[in-house]
Each structure stands twice: as structure tokens, then as C-alpha cells.
Amino acid sequence: MTSNYQMNSDASKQSVASLYREQGFLFPVDVLSEAEAKELLDDLEAAEQELAGDEEKLSILKAYPDRVLPSFDKLTRNPIILDHVTRILGPDLMVWSASIFDKSARSEKIVSWHQDLTYWGLDTDDEVTVWVALSPVTQASGCMYFVPGSHKEKAVPHKDTFAENNLLSRGQEITVDVAEGEGIPVELRPGQASFHHGHLFHSSGPNHTDKRRTAPAIRFIKASVKQAGGEKPLVSHVHGTDEFGHYDIADTPHGRLLQSDFERCKKDAEVRRKILYAGAEKPSGTRY
Template identity: 40%
Template sequence: MLKTLTAAAIAEYERDGFYFPIPVLGAEEVQRYRSALEAFERDNGGPLRGPMMFKTHLLFRWVDELIRHPKVLDAVEDILGPNLLAWNTHFFIKEPGDERYVAWHQDLTYWNLDPDEALTAWIALSPSTPKSGAMRMVPGTHTREVVPHLDTWKNGAMLTRGQEIAVEVDEDKAIDVTLRPGEMSLHHQKIFHASPANRADDRRIGLAIRYIPTHVRQVVIDDDSAALVRGTDEYGHFQLEPRPERDMDPALVAMQAEAAERQARILYHGTDRPTFRADI
């Protein structure tokens, strides 16, 4: 029995490779989460960068709340099933006038997860519009295998390698994933997607949560970790991550640093890069 999505919504996701908008947070929740993020930024000299962009659910109790939010998990369960891991969390923040962008890519290219059943829940904490740099997706491209990508390492490219699809992308077919604060989109890990620079007056703040069913495994390293957020894990493919009892708990900060280092080994596999770029 479906928990929140309709059969038509599931069919749209399976056909297009993405579905939106899904309301998951109320206005007070959005304000609380955004305020928590921006208070940390003010107290620590600026936006999250580099390794701190990843596995943020280990650093902040409020991000841990978000990855376990019932409305988020109900929608994800409708697609992936009842036993769920949050493999990663990643903030995508574009400041007003920020020239940074995300080129056309497929997530699975460097995730090294098998089978290819991951999805991203992208939660907007500010308006995500074409002007502010909303994601754009090409329907149906998730049915293709992973296509060649070029690692550009460009400044301003927000992905780990500055990667971009090295084959033609029919941008005329792209759909703008417009979200209001508190709304969420879901997308398949093989969908062609990108996002331009922010030309709006407000920040564009999105939290990407990478969910996988518990039977998925990591094929590059054998010590990867994830958070069990719903159901049971009968496979043991990942070390299970604890929940933070408070923000920036020293033990969890150390664990996040180790987990981010493992993420770097996965995402930079095959290169000589030892850790995340400081500018992403």
C-alpha cells in the first residue's frame, strides 16, 4: 500500500526519472532548519565548503531529523521499499549572483553503487526557480546507461570533479524543477540533470539526501557507511552510522571527517585527488 505518492506519481517517476513537487515541510519547519544552517554559517565564518558539505547528518541534529522526516521517508519508501539507508547528505547552496553552477551529469557516474536503485530527495529551504538556479532534468534519460563524462575540474563547477556529460544533451526537452521552500523533488541516479547560476536576490538552498535500499552495496571500498532511517538492514553492506545527540558533537565531528574521507575515496576513485576540493 502506498503511503503518500499516488499510483500516477509513481508511474510519472518511472517514466520520467523524477517527480515533483512533494510538500514535506511546513513554513515553521523551513524557517527553523534554514535558521539553524545560517546561524552555524555566521558563527563559523561562512557557508559550508569542502568535506563539511558531505555527511552533514552526522554534524547537525536537525539534518539528522530531516533525513528521517516521516513525510520524506513515506515518499521515498513508495519508490524504494520499506528498508532504507541514507547514504549521503549534501548541501547545494548558491548565493545571490553566485556564478557557480552544476553541469549536465548523471549522479551514478562516480557513486559506485550496485544495483542502480539510489534516488535523491532534494529538499528546498529557499525558493528554487529558474532564476535562482533550479535543477533542470531531461525526462526519460534515466533509462540510458551511464554515458561518458568529462572531468573538467573547473572553478565554479559545483560537482566533485567538475564533471559534465560528454555526449549531446537535448536541452530543449529539459524541465525546470521549480520548488517552493518546504517542497521536495525525487530523482533517479541516472537522470540527466544540471542547474545554472543563481540570478535571484535570495540564496538558493537545497539539501540533497541520497537514499538507497539496504540491499545496495558499495563496490569501490568495503568500509562505506550509511544511516539506517527506516526498516531493517539484513545485508550489512554498510557500517551503520549513529544519530547525533547535539550539533557538532566532537565524537560525531571526527566520525564525519572519516566518513567524508571515505566519500572522497569513492568519488575520486581513479584519480590522484586525496580529498574534496575546497571550492565545491
């Protein structure tokens, strides 16, 4: 089984979808130039400077970069990304979230082995994550590891650890052992993306480098996917039509770091906490 998407870069429509179906992932896919990736990182870092001291807004920025920064909304509509995702999920697409996974220089933060869909309350697995490297992503800087074909196991049990150094909401991890070497490293240069299935086993290690490792993880779903419990999270409609009305649809941000957008995200975060922490032993607090 190949793990290198570039070997298949002349892949036909069919083979993008079939490679993804077989492996549960694709990478590396060139979606931005290095200069464009730097512009996005610069915009994010400028926003962090502007919001310095306001912990709540900084948390919202990390959880909803596409709702408060026009540059990140534009990234979720990138034609190369959408071309690939439509091959996998078809034409009618929502972005369910686009939160930033961030490891500062010399950070001990990790992500345990998990499957994404466990706590999202979606009624099908018609979801694809597009993870876009904005900085160099290597084994030393804490890249992800994917277990080829593991998405075929469908949903496996997880346990919550709430470990301090875990970037996941509940520090959740699968109760299945993953042997050393089973996961392949997903190394990317700035501007490259990986695509992965919501049932794929994946994890990531600490950042041993002097550079920040930062990426938005854009979660695409089919417009037909329903949220359990009838909740209507805030999503953006980025391709095709919406004949279902399952979600609260956000506009493209009309400006940068607008108060009205922060307020809308804050309201949505209450809806999402209900979804993500359903059945958890610990309260969700104010985590975004």
C-alpha cells in the same frame, strides 16, 4: 508526459512508483511548511556563524549536515519523504549522503549535465535523491533542470572538467548533447522537494537573485546496495531493517556540532574520496 507531480497528488501507491519509473523524477512534493524550511535554514546559518573561521568544519557541515545537526538528521527521517521513497525503493532504506548544494546570492556556480551514479561506486541503481528547497528555487535563482525519461539510457560516458564554477566533485559532464529546452525547470518553493533517479540527466544554472539558494540533496539507497571495493561508508539507517551489514551505521547525532561527530565524518571523508576520485586525473585534495 506530465512533469507536474501535483497534478497527481492523489496518486495511489502504485502511481507514485510508476510515474517515477516513467519520468525518472517527481516534483513538487510538499514535505515541510515554509516555516519549517526556514527553521532548518536558520539552524544551518547559525551553525555557519558558530564555525566561522574553521574552514574544515564548515566543509564538513556542508557535506554531512545530517551527521552534525540533529535538525537535518530529522529531515532525512521526514514521514512524507520516507512514504514516497519506500513506494519507490521498498522498506529498507539507508541515507548514503545528504550534502548541501549551495549557491550564494549572485553566484556564478552551476552544475553541468550529469548523472549522479557515475562515480559513486554502487552496485545497482536502487537510489533516489530527494532534494529539499530551503529557499526559493526558480530559474532565476539556479534551479535544476531534468530531462524526462533520460534515466532509461542507464549509464552514459562522462568527462571530467574540474571547472572552478562547477559544484560537482570532478566537474563531470555527460558526453551526450542535451538540446536547449529539453530539460524542464524544477522550480520549488521553500519546503517542497523534488525526487530524481540516479541516471536522470540533470543540471542547474547560476543564481542571478539577491537571495541564497540552498538545498540538502538526500541520497536514499536500498540496504541491499553494495559499495564497490568493499568500502564501508558511514550511512544512516532510516527505515526498515538491515540484513546486509554493507555499511558503517551512524547514530542520530546526540547533540549539535559535536567534536566526536566531526571526527567521524572526517574519517569517512577519506573513504569517500577514494570512491569519488577513483581513476580521476587530478588528486582529490581535501575536498569534502
